[in-house]
Amino acid sequence: MKKKRKERAQNSQMISNEKRRALSDDGVLRPVKLSKKELDKAPTVEELNQLKEAEYLFHCSILKMQMEELLKEVALSEHRKKLVDSFVQQVTDFLQCVPESEVVELDDISWLSGVEVPFLLVPSTTKGKFHMEPPASISLVGSYPLGTCVKPKVSVDLAVTIPASILHPMDAINQRYPRKRALYLAGLARHLSFAKFVGSLHYSCLHGNRLRPVLLLKPPGKDSSKVTLRIHAIPPPDFLKPSRFHPQKNNIRTEWFTGVADTQQDSSEPPTPHYNSTVLGDHLPLSHLQFLSAISAQCPAFGEGVALLKVWLRQRELDQVRPQYFQDRAMTEAVLWSGNSISHRRFVLLKIIAHLLELFKQNILFVIFFHSSHADIPKSCIRFVGGPLDIVIKVGKEIHTTGEEESLKVVQSYNDLSKKLWQLKGLPLSITSVQGAHQALRYTQFLVFFDRKKNHLGLVPKENKPCPYYITPIKVIVHMKGSGKWPSEHMAIRHVKAAFHICLGELLCKQHKYKCHATPTYLDVWKSSESHPYHREPQILRESLTPEGMLIYRDNAEAQALELETLHKPFLTSTLHGLHQQYEHFGVVCRLAKHWLASQFLLEDIREEAAALDTAPLHSSPQVGFLRFLHLLSTFDWKNNPDTAEHTDIKNDFVASRESLPSMFIVTHNDKKVSVWTKEAPSVQMLQCAVMLAAESLHVLETQLDSGQKQDIRVAFRPPLEAYDDYDPVRLYLSELREAFGDLALFLYDPYCGTVIAVLWKPAAFEPKPFKTSLMNARRVEVNDGVATTVPNVEAILQDLHVIGEGLVKKFDLRTEKWVV
Structure with a gap:
């Protein structure tokens, strides 16, 4: 009785499932009306397992469905699989019928009848014999037999084993094996050129390596875009000993390659690691397939994971890493072009172009990538618009630079001081952070610093001694650990900070031999100037007592200035310093922008911090970055939009409070509602003047850069200041x-x-x-x-x-x- 009831329940469940999966005549899933009893029915064991799987493995059923749909979208359809299998079978059968040829010398390629050899035959002669015969075996390798091949570009790898009778045990020496492999591929290409089911034939390089050519086949007609067959020529298993291809071994003899006899009999041959790894790599396709097949059998989700990884790499254009080559796929060598400074390195492209044109004029180029009508191009005809703006910020006498090296030295000096501050022992309170608050530490100082030697202790001039060099102090903010013993009165806090300055100066002098001079408000070190803020000091400055004795908070200029120096400037400095680490031209662009603002009498209205934020958009060269700065300043809608990233809350607050906000509203993530750098200036009139001047300067510079005549960039700039001191x-x-x-x-x-x-x-x-x-x-x-x-x-x-x-x-x-x- 129980058995019959169980069978009825199973039959009922099957019928219910069939109803839920009801399909229409056209194969489309249609909604099915269920009774209230069926809706209230408890889920089955299978449904519970599916729910648990979605909950524990994917955390979200939507994610699982998205991944399944994505895999269906990129997986090969049955129709395409049949097309691929048919094409592979046709090629395999045709390759088994390769006719045998006579034995010839290895350097004799006359039997190929015009078919190119995918190898650079230099030197042209080498020892060895070669002949053609059918492959020893043909096997599918790569992603297709593993089931990890995805659309849209379907590539199928076919490993063709070279017969052992063609190879010799000493073929590893002097490029004999690579040449035989290339000749065998050329013979296969010649044979396949007579096949009607082959649409196109051409060579390529495996991973961009010219020593490992492959033969690419495509079917004819409309199916040519559906699959690409890559034929790899590999040696027989265990034919070449792996011990011969150790990275320290030599397999290319110097005397054979150079053609010059070695007079020193005891000289050792240099290792050939790249050549060795290339030859050794031909033994790996079959062993890799066997290993991955075993892994795939143990892990059912292996294929899906690899397919998803391929999609992820392709979406980010990381699926192929190729070396640089010209449009005709001819490989190039990497050449190191020197430069005395960072600004000189920006002219490397000009040197390369001039050098290539000169080589082409002399007919020395091995790879011809210009049309013949472009021959005999003199260097005087080259006009390079790459660095005309560098002249306005160049410094130095012996080697003219744009100040980038000097700015880097300042940052390195600050890093050294910061490291030694962290290592100090004996401080009453530990240091919690050391932050720079000077424009030189964000690579935007217009007048860069040069090293000065301190030859005397006097700081003021005497009758027989001129005034010493003025050295601009670099401000560094040192935050100390909080403590309940800090006073709550402003003057008392200043006295405590003065005591910290004295203590810190003594420790730096004792432990690191620095010359220091302590003052109540800062500590002068012969590297920079330090200040020690107390994090509650701005808040204490805002406190005041009413005549009734009530404590109230009122904002004032002194508290705002202290907060600007100790909080906002260090944050801005660290942010822009990080930006310069990613985009090395940021500092130069900012200095160009500041110099332009100063030349137009605008730098006191538009602060240098605001100029630095305006030049923060990404750029690839100083010239482009400066032109983008002028374009932003002249075209941005300052009245109706804040200059910030896409943050809806900032824009909403800006629109709601526009009347009370400054004319130029520039904010960062640290100050979302208050434009601390443009709060007081510029006025509406000065901002409008800046917009008009930027538009005119942009027009003048673009006209000069586009014209073929001699450029006069000084129309928009004044000569740089040679000397400047604080007085x-x-x-x-x-x-x-x-x-x-x-x-x-x-x-x-x-x-x-x-x-x-x-x-x-x-x-x-x-x-x-x-x-x-x-x-x-x-x-x-x-x-x-x-x-x-x-x-x-x-x-x-x-x-x-x-x-x-x-x-x-x-x-x-x-x-x-x-x-x-």
């Missing part, structure tokens, strides 16, 4: 002018190599204003209809400019036609 009287004079007359005019100046201060009156400067005693600076009183107003006193302002700039200003050029009073 800048022009900057001090400029600050006095802005403090006195900043409400009436703009004062513009190029801090790198400028010789002119441009004064631009503001549009509302000459509008009359009501008379007030507190607003009489640089103004005079005028009475009209009994009403007293004030207007700018231009004569007095010009006189003040003369007095303040006495001894510094050479002359004043009054452009009175541009303004009236």
